[in-house]
Amino acid sequence: MSPRRSYDQYCSAARALDVVGDRWTLLIVRELLAGPRRYTDLHADLPGVSTDVLAGRLKDMERDGLATRRRLPPPGAAFVYELTARGRELLPVLQALGAWGEAELGERRPTDALRAHWFALPLLRGLEGEGLVEVRLEEGDFHLHVGTVEGPVHGDGRAPREPDARLTLDADTAAAVARGELAVPDAVRAGRIEVTGDGTLAKELREA
Structure with missing residues (x-):
């Protein structure tokens, strides 16, 4: 788990970016809005992310109270990640970001x-x-x-x-x-x- 970097600014936007501003974090939140997901499923639906970065971001999200990791009961017995209530509060943030980004989407490359x-x-x-x-x-x-x-x-x-x-x-x-x-x-x-x-x-x- 990497130490959290900070902008060291007394501003709520800066504090929020201290937590979710790293590359991939908000896209992991997007995936976890679908409910509990296995690591392998997250990796498959986040093309381009390395295994090390994904593992690191998930640990950071656990540390910061955005996500939790738990084991499914048998017969599944796999570990899954899911958002906490604090993590779910990022839904309107993602929706606002998506609405702002509509103008940037353009045609599919x-x-x-x-x-x-x-x-x-x-x-x-x-x-x-x-x-x-x-x-x-x-x-x-x-x-x-x-x-x-x-x-x-x-x-x-x-x-x-x-x-x-x-x-x-x-x-x-x-x-x-x-x-x-x-x-x-x-x-x-x-x-x-x-x-x-x-x-x-x-x-x-x-x-x-």
Whole structure:
């Protein structure tokens, strides 16, 4: 575990950056917003990070009270990392950073990695209300817990139960939403997002 570096400035923004300003830390938070993750899963979904850096950042996050490490009960018996309540408080920070970064996203470059669930936070910014939403993309499925205050914000794969709404879209549409060029209700009206389901969220999206 590396000693924490500090800007040594009596400023809350500087203090926050002392904790989360290192490269990869906020992206690890993004991944852990999906709930408990194994080290190998984190490494697979953070292309470009070295094993040493990832291990070091996770230890730093444990030290700083952002994440915890625990062993799953049998038959899993694997160690997982998960956010603490303090770590979950970074969700609005990541959402604000993502909204600010929409103008920087541009078109996908040939060297850009992509995971389907990286569209989870941009889609969450475009959804209101509460409920479980399943998202289907050619690149993979994931689900969103819209309006949740506890537990995972999103997760890989199909929804664990019948969702309140199911969204089917392509990567171009998801990217347009992520860039801030297309609002979710507008995409629904334009037929670029197909909405199915009988929940309140589905009905509100179809009627928006």
